[in-house]
Amino acid sequence: MSYDDFDINDVLAEEESDREPDSEEIAAIAVNWRTLPNEDASEKWEELRSWVEWISKRYAVDETVIPDCWWKHDALVEELSALQTAWTVSYDTTDAGYGPVGFVERWHNAQARLRQISGGSCTQGHRTVASEISLTPTSGTVGAHPAMHESPCLSRANMRKHCT
Numbered sequence: 778m779s780y781d782d783f784d785i786n787d788v789l790a791e792e793e794s795d796r797e798p799d800s801e802e803i804a805a806i807a808v809n810w811r812t813l814p815n816e817d818a819s820e821k822w823e824e825l826r827s828w829v830e831w832i833s834k835r836y837a838v839d840e841t842v843i844p845d846c847w848w849k850h851d852a853l854v855e856e857l858s859a860l861q862t863a864w865t866v867s868y869d870t871t872d873a874g875y876g877p878v879g880f881v882e883r884w885h886n887a888q889a890r891l892r893q894i895s896g897g898s899c900t901q902g903h904r905t906v907a908s909e910i911s912l913t914p915t916s917g918t919v920g921a922h923p924a925m926h927e928s929p930c931l932s933r934a935n936m937r938k939h940c941t
Contacts, residue, residue, distance in 0.1 A: 807862045828861045
């Protein structure tokens, strides 16, 4: 095939025809923590907490990248939430197979940002950010996860004992 004969629409149509007709798209929806309704907060915090615990264990993530108190750092919550969404869609059944490696590349690139945000460890303290929605998971705040601080899995030592 010469360059003159190349038609992107033909290529896309061929890729589409190769997909299984019964496959479902994942259609992950990113969490907008700023506008997250209180009634949805508990579920979203639990999903994120579970994913952070999993990825921390799976990749043997050091505390300088994701500190045990990650949920107290708004910017870490945003980064980790975005990575969770990217991970979810990377396994969409309609993906041509590049999604997982794309996520791994994003994950490795993101680690420097995560380390920068956390300061290499939790040395910057926990600042309360004036916003409409508090990302700090304490009871009584909008967008909060009241059980977050009670999880035995937030500490890496406990994660090894309780979350394997």
